[in-house]
Amino acid sequence: MRRSWGRTLLTGYAVIGFLYLFTPIFFIIAFSFNKPKGRFNLVWQEFTLDNWADPFANQELTDAMLYSLRIASFSTVVATILGSLIAIAVSRYRFKGGAVVDLLLVLPLTTPEIVLGASLATLFLDWGVDKGAITIWIAHVMFSVSFVALTVKARIRGFDWSLEDAAADLGASPMRAFWTVTFPLILPGIVAAALLSFAISLDDFIITFFTAGSRNTFPLQVFGGSRNGTPPQINVLATMVLLVTIGIIGLSALWTARRERSQAGSA
Amino acid sequence: MAEQDRSTRTRSWVPYSLLSPGLVWLVLFFGVPMLFLAKVSLSTRKNRFTGELGFDGNLDNYQTAFNQFGPQFARAFLYAGAATVICIVIGYPLAYFIARYGGSWRNRLVGLVVLPFFVSYLIRTLAWQNILADEGPFLSILKALHLVGQDFALLNTPWAVIGGLAYNFLPFMILPIYVSLEKIDLRLLDAASDLYASPSAAFREIVLPLSLPGVFAGTLLTFIPAAGDFVNAALLGSPKTTMIGTVVQDQFLVQLNFPVAAALAFILMTIITAAVLIYARFLGTEGLTV
Numbered sequence: 001m002r003r004s005w006g007r008t009l010l011t012g013y014a015v016i017g018f019l020y021l022f023t024p025i026f027f028i029i030a031f032s033f034n035k036p037k038g039r040f041n042l043v044w045q046e047f048t049l050d051n052w053a054d055p056f057a058n059q060e061l062t063d064a065m066l067y068s069l070r071i072a073s074f075s076t077v078v079a080t081i082l083g084s085l086i087a088i089a090v091s092r093y094r095f096k097g098g099a100v101v102d103l104l105l106v107l108p109l110t111t112p113e114i115v116l117g118a119s120l121a122t123l124f125l126d127w128g129v130d131k132g133a134i135t136i137w138i139a140h141v142m143f144s145v146s147f148v149a150l151t152v153k154a155r156i157r158g159f160d161w162s163l164e165d166a167a168a169d170l171g172a173s174p175m176r177a178f179w180t181v182t183f184p185l186i187l188p189g190i191v192a193a194a195l196l197s198f199a200i201s202l203d204d205f206i207i208t209f210f211t212a213g214s215r216n217t218f219p220l221q222v223f224g225g226s227r228n229g230t231p232p233q234i235n236v237l238a239t240m241v242l243l244v245t246i247g248i249i250g251l252s253a254l255w256t257a258r259r260e261r262s263q264a265g266s267a
Numbered sequence: 268m269a270e271q272d273r274s275t276r277t278r279s280w281v282p283y284s285l286l287s288p289g290l291v292w293l294v295l296f297f298g299v300p301m302l303f304l305a306k307v308s309l310s311t312r313k314n315r316f317t318g319e320l321g322f323d324g325n326l327d328n329y330q331t332a333f334n335q336f337g338p339q340f341a342r343a344f345l346y347a348g349a350a351t352v353i354c355i356v357i358g359y360p361l362a363y364f365i366a367r368y369g370g371s372w373r374n375r376l377v378g379l380v381v382l383p384f385f386v387s388y389l390i391r392t393l394a395w396q397n398i399l400a401d402e403g404p405f406l407s408i409l410k411a412l413h414l415v416g417q418d419f420a421l422l423n424t425p426w427a428v429i430g431g432l433a434y435n436f437l438p439f440m441i442l443p444i445y446v447s448l449e450k451i452d453l454r455l456l457d458a459a460s461d462l463y464a465s466p467s468a469a470f471r472e473i474v475l476p477l478s479l480p481g482v483f484a485g486t487l488l489t490f491i492p493a494a495g496d497f498v499n500a501a502l503l504g505s506p507k508t509t510m511i512g513t514v515v516q517d518q519f520l521v522q523l524n525f526p527v528a529a530a531l532a533f534i535l536m537t538i539i540t541a542a543v544l545i546y547a548r549f550l551g552t553e554g555l556t557v
Binding site for chain 2: 006007010011013014017018020021022023024025027028031042043081082083085086088089090092093095101103104105106107108110111112113114115116118119120121122123125126138139141142145146149199202203205206209210218219222223226230234235238239241242245246249
């Protein structure tokens with residue numbers, strides 16, 4: 001009896017917790033249908049579908065979104081390659097200096113963003129580099145490499161590397177053994193890390209604030225908007241990003257389920 | 268055995284060649300900038316309009332940082348600490364619920380915890396600004412119910428800043444706690460009840476100690492970004508609630524006072540890195556990577 005009472009209480013707490021997590025999200029979605037008076041989308045006026053009919057109406061916001069998407073794509077590609085190579089090296093081989101590598105991977109993630117941003121900005125200042133897309137990209141690759149390396153490493157922990165040896169015994173070259181045996185098996189971990197690193201790059205604010213030039217990424221544009229005006233298209237674009245995310249999560253769940261089924265079938 | 272066998276067979280340059288591109292990037296754009304930060308923090312500003320610098324090893328910037336910005340440091344650690352405690356109070360039961368009663372829904376529930384955070388950080392914080400505003404929905408309800416006075420305000424107070432920090436970093440608390448709880452072998456609880464432990468005793472003696480590494484990891488992952496944040500203070504606070512991040516940002520990008528900004532950033536990093544190293548010394552770095 002006592003146990004079920006505790007369980008009910010915990011369930012109630014969890015429901016409230018989830019509602020809390022989603023409160024601002026409901027708010028954001030609702031206000032994407034608002035027709036604000038003036039420049040700030042703050043007070044509910046009336047329901048409209050206009051914002052959704054023309055999500056790209058605000059030119060500055062759209063440009064900022066495209067700029068962010070481009071930077072996130074380029075930084076994700078580079079960071080995923082560099083980070084996955086590190087993850088493979090540290091999980092597969094034993095070598096001297098492993099502890100130093102671990103520390104070098106963890107420190108960028110445990111250093112406050114404001115310090116990373118300020119330090120990179122001093123570097124660019126000293127080198128006389130003009131800040132812009134390239135400097136943002138450099139910064140995003142930096143923190144994403146750590147992130148990808150640690151995520152992929154966690155996902156391939158326990159991977160049976162003797163499969164590669166088996167392939168070698170059957171006459172495969174090391175390269176062929178890697179691409180036909182190892183790579184397909186660690187791919188889900190790499191894809192997951194890439195998606196998360198894309199999302200983090202797209203949303204990064206503090207480091208970008210220090211490394212950006214005059215052109216705004218999407219978060220910078222929104223921050224500027226918090227003083228000059230918040231067009232309802234901000235809410236529309238945010239809701240669209242959320243829907244795309246749900247779509248990707250759904251597709252990857254389907255993909256994983258299919259892989260598991262086909263692997264179970266072939267075993 | 269197999270591992271021994273393999274490592275003797277592989278050529279020793281292979282791991283280093285895999286590591287080097289990524290590590291070179293990290294050294295160049297994480298390690299080297301830290302050295303520049305140190306150098307700038309020991310320099311003097313020659314021109315207050317261009318921010319031109321001369322390196323002369325002077326420690327005045329550190330003195331300025333401590334003398335002028337003590338309150339902002341104190342606020343940063345106080346607000347971040349309060350936000351971390353709130354995250355534990357909200358996050359632990361939620362993680363426990365998912366790990367214990369989530370069943371086949373576990374992964375979906377974890378996804379649900381993370382999902383709100385795919386909406387831009389800035390937009391979420393702006394949404395809280397609207398919700399907590401004097402005329403906003405939250406206070407309107409409280410005022411209509413006469414739970415608070417008509418002139419009660421949340422926005423532009425420390426509470427709004429702490430609340431924003433707690434909300435924005437909550438998943439960094441929930442996920443590591445969940446991971447540590449999920450690893451616990453449920454048979455341990457059966458064994459405890461077979462030995463006549465009450466459910467609360469079993470929780471105290473088994474679950475809580477085994478989940479502490481998750482709580483510690485979550486504490487670091489919440490406290491660090493919260494302590495360096497300036498977004499919540501900017502959007503939810505007032506000039507009386509500025510944190511150290513606000514000052515670094517202002518000194519660096521607005522006042523062009525790079526040496527003082529660098530000294531402030533360096534102090535913040537030293538304090539936090541010391542905490543991380545102590546943590547890593549006792550608990551390892553595994554728990555920090557979810």
